[in-house]
Structures are given as structure tokens and as C-alpha cells.
Amino acid sequence: GEVAGGARLGIPISDDLTTLAEKADVLIEFTSPEATLAHVEIMASRKKAMVIGTTGLSAEQVSELKTKAKAIPCVLAPNMSVGVNLMLKVIAEMARALGDDYDIEVTEAHHRLKKDAPSGTALKMAEVLAKATGKSLDQVAAYARKGMIGERKRGEIGMQVIRAGDIVGDHTVLFGGIGERLEVTHRASSRDTFAVGALRGAEWVVKQPPGLYDMQDVLGLR
Known part of the structure; x- marks a missing residue:
């Protein structure tokens, strides 16, 4: 492999996953929804572990995956x-403690080239928040507001999206009460943080029995 305009990396590059799967212990997958579904089939047929970070999957694709x-x-x-x-x-614990007296908004910002919106991370945050308050995301999500929308519905979770420049990834959850508000924000300044986490996931998952896990399992946050 070679970085454009840079030095050779000494890493073989191939588009033949079927052959590579025979030699690999684990596949780290950040591609498209369609490619991910095809790759899961290949790895499953060889009983090889996977770490999947692909976003933009539909509900049907997630179910199939x-x-x-x-x-x-x-x-x-x-x-x-x-x-x-x-x-x-943290936000799940906050949502349980604050209840419906605090309005919840999730805001995410990414670079101008990102294809899906809201981001997979923002959707996961909203899903976690909804579950913490005893609801499903479908029941409470508000993805767009425009015009004379009337009073905010009690318990809804607003989703706001920003696409601009080269933002790596910012996510903020706002809990708005009467007379106060709380905000929890994560800002990624480098994509290295995602790579480090994926490698940590790969080291962990190869030691596990078959099953579907997430990073909460990897990090012992259950």
C-alpha cells in the first residue's frame, strides 16, 4: 500500500476478501451497508470474527446483519x-434521573462529505436516551422542525444535523429544564480515536464466543 504523495506502507492491499478471510483472525469493517452485508456472509461462512463500524444501514439491513x-x-x-x-x-443515567421534565436535543456536526444523516452515533445516542426513558426512538424522535410547529411535545428527542468543512465529528446532548440546562459533548479531533477503539475491539472479540456485541461490552461498561 502507498499513501498518495507519501511513502510505501509495506501493507498488502487486495480486493479478494474470500482469500484474505482464510488467513485473518478478524475483519475490521468500515465500508458501505451493501458491502458490509456481503462481507458478513463471507466471514460467517469461515467462522471468523468481525468488528463493524459501518453506518447508514436501514432498519431492514440492521436486522439482516x-x-x-x-x-x-x-x-x-x-x-x-x-x-x-x-x-x-453517562447520558442514559442522566435521562433516567431527569425524566420528562427536561427536554432532550441531540446535535451532531460532521464534514461536508459525510453521506448519511443523522450520524450513526447520533442515532445511537437518541436510541439510548429513548430506552432510558422507557420509550422507543420511533415514538419520540423529531428529525426536522420548520414553520408553525406548535409547542414542543413532552418527551420528544430532537435531532439536529450540521455538515460543514472538515469537522471530524462532534456530538452534543442537551438536557433543557426550567431555569437550567446541562450539555454533554464529545469532540473528535482525529480519526485515530476510531482506529484505536476498533483495534481494541478486534483484540477483545477474537476471544469471545459467537454472538453480537457492542463497544459497551468491549469496554466493560454494562
């Missing part, structure tokens, strides 16, 4: 950052 991945040890997480996954635990 979960079914296929049951045959192997597989970590599925929209964000591999240690900080983000600790934040998921």
Missing part, C-alpha cells in the same frame, strides 16, 4: 471511540 452475525463473534458499533461509548452510559 444481526441475523447473519449471530454465527460469529461480532462487535457492531456506530462509533469505536472510548469517549463516545462512555458518554452513552
